[in-house]
Amino acid sequence: MRLDLLIAFISKPTKDIVFLTVSLLFIFAGAVNLGFTGFLWATPFMVLFFIIIRDYHKRLKYSLIIIVSMVFAFFMWDKPTNKLIFPYLGAKVELVSGWGYQGAAYSNQFYLIKPDNIENWRQRSHTNDPFEVVLFDENVTLTMDRVEISHPSFGLSLGVIFTDANGNEFYISPDSLINSVAIGDILSEQLTGVESTQSAWSNNIGLLMAWPMLPVILFSKM
Numbered sequence: 001m002r003l004d005l006l007i008a009f010i011s012k013p014t015k016d017i018v019f020l021t022v023s024l025l026f027i028f029a030g031a032v033n034l035g036f037t038g039f040l041w042a043t044p045f046m047v048l049f050f051i052i053i054r055d056y057h058k059r060l061k062y063s064l065i066i067i068v069s070m071v072f073a074f075f076m077w078d079k080p081t082n083k084l085i086f087p088y089l090g091a092k093v094e095l096v097s098g099w100g101y102q103g104a105a106y107s108n109q110f111y112l113i114k115p116d117n118i119e120n121w122r123q124r125s126h127t128n129d130p131f132e133v134v135l136f137d138e139n140v141t142l143t144m145d146r147v148e149i150s151h152p153s154f155g156l157s158l159g160v161i162f163t164d165a166n167g168n169e170f171y172i173s174p175d176s177l178i179n180s181v182a183i184g185d186i187l188s189e190q191l192t193g194v195e196s197t198q199s200a201w202s203n204n205i206g207l208l209m210a211w212p213m214l215p216v217i218l219f220s221k222m
Contacts, residue, residue, distance in 0.1 A: 016052055023049040027068060029208035031075040032085060034158075034198070036151035039076070041209045080146040085202045091144045091190040093162065093177075095136060099185070101170060103131035109161065112172040114180060142170060147197060160197055174198075 023045040030042025049068070053061045075082065083089050098115035113121050113133060121133050142162035148171075150157045160177050162170045172180075174197045180186040181194070196203070 019048060020052050023052065024068070025205075026208055026211075028071065028075075029205045031072050032079075032202045033206040033209040034079065034085075034149055034202075035156055035206065035209060036154050037209055041212055080148055085199055086147045086197055087199050088191060088194065088197055089144050089146065091188060093142050093144070093181070093186050093188040093191065095140050095142065096185055096187065097136055097138050099140075100133050100135045102133050109169045109171045112162075112170050112176075114176065114185060140164060145169070147174075158197070 026042050026045035027049060030039040030045070033039065033042075053064055056064070075085070079085055081089065095112070096115075098118075100113040100115075100118050100121070101110040102113060102121060103110055118133060118135070142164055145161045145163045148159040148161055150159070158174050159171050160174055162172070164170070177186065177191070177197065178194060181188055181191045
């Protein structure tokens with residue numbers, strides 16, 4: 001059966017439900033997408049959403065718009081501190097003695113340095129570098145404050161920001177954090193066994209924003 005005949009055969013209410021569900025799914029995916037395109041590739045589905053509901057009863061139409069707007073705003077407003085996207089925010093960790101840190105230029109953050117990487121950082125530091133490598137002389141407790149999101153070279157880079165009791169901020173990559181917890185350089189009951197600082201559902205649904213690449217992927221496999 002031809003696809004156009006099949007679509008014509010399906011009743012309008014059924015088509016509305018299908019297309020409304022698809023549009024809402026992709027709008028939600030755009031809202032939680034951490035990639036550099038952000039909500040861009042969800043825009044056609046936002047247009048589709050308004051086309052579908054234009055003939056709805058006013059009360060239903062406005063209710064849908066309000067609900068979608070609230071969900072959209074909730075996930076778009078401040079992703080770095082959203083616990084649904086980053087569920088381990090607020091987790092406590094303890095760095096074992098031997099960790100170090102170094103300041104970052106044009107920033108009030110310190111880069112955490114693993115014990116086995118201290119010498120490499122020291123050798124890499126230049127004599128005119130105003131920030132020297134400083135070692136913690138005892139175990140220190142930090143709290144996960146937020147996850148910074150950046151897009152160098154149109155890629156995605158996440159940085160976990162911890163704070164100490166004095167409000168100082170310390171930066172570490174998610175991979176380094178997870179690996180350090182796994183080998184015991186960082187102690188944390190809340191992060192033990194964790195494979196990603198981002199929730200699996202938000203990561204998976206955000207991948208829908210790669211849909212413009214689908215033709216390329218399909219043709220590359222032919």
